[in-house]
Amino acid sequence: MTFAVLAFLGFGASNTASISSKENRSPPFIACNGGAGRVAVRKAQYHWGWDWGPILMTAGPWRPVWLEMYHARVADLWAQLELDRNLQAATGTVHARVEGKVDFVTFALTLRGEVIWQNVVRVENDCASVETYLEKPQLWYPHGYGSQPLYELSAEISTDDITLDKVTKHIGLRRSELVQNNDCHGKSFYFRVNGVDVFCGGNCWIPADNFIPRITKDKYRKWLQMMVDGGQVMTRVWGGGVFEEEIFYDLCDELGILVWQDFMFACASYPVWPEFLDSVREEATQNLRRLRHHSSIVMFAGSNEDYQVRESFGLEYDFNDKDPSSWLKTNYPARYIFEYLLPLIMAQELPNVPYWPSSPYSEGKPTSDPLTGDIHQWNVFESLGGRFVGEFGMEEFPHIQTIRYFVESSSELHPQSHTFDFHNKADGHERRMATYLVENFKTTANLEAYIHLTQLIQSEALMYAYRRWRKEWGGNRKCGGALWQMNDVWLCTSWAIVDYFLRKKPAYYTISRCLAPIAIGIQRQHHEWSVSHARPANNLLFSVWIVSNKTKKFIADVKLRFISVDTGKEVRNTIIRKGVTTLENGTTEVLSGVIDTRSGEPLVLAARISIDGVCLSRDTDWPQPFKYLSSNDRGVIITTIGLVFEERDGVLLSDNALDIVPGDEQIVEAKGLQTASKSLSWLYLCQED
Incomplete structure (x- = not known):
């Protein structure tokens, strides 16, 4: 993250010799974000302030502190297990470190209440260890790729049939790797x-x-x-x-x-x-x-x-x-x-x-x-x-409900107020936020519309x-x-x-x-307006692709429409690709082409992917910058960017921040919205104040 800088030289003459530089100087304490003194203190560094948070210093334990008295206890329990390459077996060692006089540890591994194995192991040098072999284990996957079964591993010590201590931990069996191979892009x-x-x-x-x-x-x-x-x-x-x-x-x-x-x-x-x-x-x-x-x-x-x-x-x-x-x-x-x-x-x-x-x-x-x-x-x-x-x-502003919580005075309820600036700790944020808005949108004095624009900037970026x-x-x-x-x-x-x-x-x-499991993407070639002095490009390339995290190929249909931002009418023939076979766990290039922009009519490109007529994903690409688009409100939404419904506490929306084009119905479910409740408010780009 971006940072401001504070620094001072290290202290403690007695420590200088072991860490002195060639010039026999103590190395500098340098801290970007927060006071430089934080580097010598092992506590949460963000308490000294960060570019997204205030200086609020705490002291003392923040987790529970208690006194334990025991005859013997299991001080630690861990398993060093590894899956073989074909994922058919897990082998390794289970360890328990004990404190106090005890001769044996009883290990057990269960899954959903079923005992997989159990062993009684002698303690030697305050540690009990047992090698284990697990055939065809149930594997733990990240969500979207498989299930998350968790085995229960326990270690128990007892004497005269009295349990002195028992420690239980849940473990998932998986083979995880960081892949670093030399390839055509580097490593x-x-x-x-x-x-x-x-x-x-x-x-x-x-x-x-x-x-x-x-x-x-x-x-x-x-x-x-x-x-x-x-x-x-x-x-x-x-x-x-x-x-x-x-x-x-x-x-x-x-x-x-x-x-x-x-x-x-x-x-x-x-x-x-x-x-x-x-x-x-x-x-x-x-x-x-x-x-x-x-x-x-x-x-x-x-x-x-x-x-x-x-x-x-x-x-x-x-x-x-x-x-x-x-x-x-x-x-x-x-x-x-x-x-x-x-x-x-x-x-x-x-x-x-x-x-x-x-x-x-x-x-x-x-x-x-x-x-x-x-x-x-x-x-x-x-x-x-x-x-x-x-x-x-x-960067962007939080929701209006959150802002009203920390802005107490109505005279401070505007984007450049002292209170607003105090609640933004990023260096130079006033200039940056203003630049983002001016380069992309028509600015507004309406607070909620202003918040909407900052959030739309973040969403688009x-x-x-x-x-x-x-x-x-x-x-x-x-x-x-x-x-x-x-x-x-x-x-x-x-x-x-x-x-x-x-x-x-x-x-x-x-x-x-x-990040949907299957997502379609569309993008036109970027045109740098500031360099060309607000002159449009004659032609712009565009491309359409599909990304998938599925481990198997599938066949789908793709549709691409060219729609006038001003009228909502289609101005070029729809392109349809039926029976597109996708790559598994990768990217499939579908089509590309050229947009002739010499007519001056702003076009939105709308792509969607479907299987058996059911839409799996949609994407749109709009002419930029948005500030050059017409702001005429024609009484109905024909095409618009960033239709954002109110985020109301207790209401869960299935989707939000939508781009709307004619002939493409989108349904948003609102769970928790009571029948007698006031309807959710909304904002969209080019909506009148």
């Missing part, structure tokens, strides 16, 4: 689960509140169910927050959401004095032991954007130097944490899960390199990308990005996934697609359609 970066390549459309998860104990189990379930409902298959637990609550990972296991888990370092250059490294070692070890049984976790990454900070400040880094002790003598000693210490702990505690030094990271190349590793792309999504987009986004990057998944896996900000920590303008009160913004629905 791939995508995930494969149980032999199936998975396009990881999903989100970056920040803590859902500045005060974490306020996030209830019910709220966690609503957030995560929202991901599944929106077709999101991966969430990245971002490195400036916390290792999340157990319920978070339990729900990801249950719902089939893949988890990319950052270690808790973000946007900074961290110190490496011995006591700090000891703290990091203990923190990483404890959290790996706590989380290693979760089948949903398929990746650990060392940090968020720390290597971008290194680049921005020109800190020393020689990728070819493989001596960790020498890294401690540079002015970027934090490399020791990300490329030596954390990988070492991963190898000891969780050897079967991939580790990546940071996000973004490109193995010795600049972090902006699009040919290898993952990338954070905050520029022109339509023309730029990478092998895996770990972050991207576009993310749609363009996702439409393109999922297309590039294709048959050669040029782009392995893309993640954006899902949620907010407070009431604010931000990059999130769902606001603090769990109110979905239009982009949520737009992305959901892009």
Whole structure:
């Protein structure tokens, strides 16, 4: 994410020798977002403030603290199991570490109440271990690719027929890989689960509140169910927050959401004095032991954007130097944490899960390199990308109900008010937001219409990005996934697609359609109006394609219509392709052509895919910029962009943020809307104030 900078030199003369640079200086503390002092404190980094959140400092334990007294206990339980290549058997070892005087541990594995195996194992050196073989196991898949069976693994200790302690953990059996192969585009970066390549459309998860104990189990379930409902298959637990609550990972296991888990370092250059490294070692070890049984976790990454900070400040880094002790003598000693210490702990505690030094990271190349590793792309999504987009986004306002909650004075209820600006922590947001609007839309003084335009900007930007990057998944896996900000920590303008009160913004629905199991895409060639001084292009190329995550081919029909934005009439013959055979788990190019724009009549291209007459997906492409389109309200909606129904608490919409063209009926179901309730309000582009 974009950042502001604060920095000061490291402190502690007694620590200088072990980490001094060539000039015998202490390495600088550098923090982008928040005060630089945060880098020396192992607590949630976002509490110092971020470009989407306020400075709200907390202190003290936020999770329960209790005193246990015991004769003996199961201190840890874990399984190191691996599926063979053909997925027909799981082999490995189950371990239990015990404290206290006890001779035996009883292990058991059950599935849906049925005992799969049970073993009594002698304790030696405070540990009991048993090798196991499981034939034809039931496999855990991400949602949309299969089911999520969870085995129950237990370890029990007893004496004189009295149970002293019993620990139970739920595990899913799956074979997960990070695929990095040299190919025609550079080096791939995508995930494969149980032999199936998975396009990881999903989100970056920040803590859902500045005060974490306020996030209830019910709220966690609503957030995560929202991901599944929106077709999101991966969430990245971002490195400036916390290792999340157990319920978070339990729900990801249950719902089939893949988890990319950052270690808790973000946007900074961290110190490496011995006591700090000891703290990091203990923190990483404890959290790996706590989380290693979760089948949903398929990746650990060392940090968020720390290597971008290194680049921005020109800190020393020689990728070819493989001596960790020498890294401690540079002015970027934090490399020791990300490329030596954390990988070492991963190898000891969780050897079967991939580790990546940071996000973004490109193995010795600049972090902006699009040919290898993952990338954070905050520029022109339509023309730029990478092998895996770990972050991207576009700012917009929250819903009017949310705004009215934090704007108390009517005199402050306008977009440029002090209160509005205070609730946007992004650097330069006033200029950026104004530029987005002026370049694309006719601006308005009506607050709700203004909010609608900012949300439409986000919706269109993310749609363009996702439409393109999922297309590039294709048959050669040029782009392995893309993640954006899902949620907010407070009431604010931000990059999130769902606001603090769990109110979905239009982009949520737009992305959901892009991530559908089968989705059609259409796009015309981009024409840069600002360069051509508002002169239209004579001809523009267009193309239509189908993307699918289905592991089998299917046959469908495709229809493409050319419709006048002004009249709603078709101005060219409809193109129909019947019996199109799609590629499995990839992209199928359907047709392409040229639009003659010399008549000056704005055309919307409307494509849909159907099987046996049932529409599976639709997409539209509109002439841009939208500000040049007619704003005449003809009393009925003929064609329009971004028809957005009100998000009302307690009402669940099946779809929203629709593009409307004549002859294409779309039905939106509203669950929870009472018969006597007031009808949902709506807004659409070019609607009069």
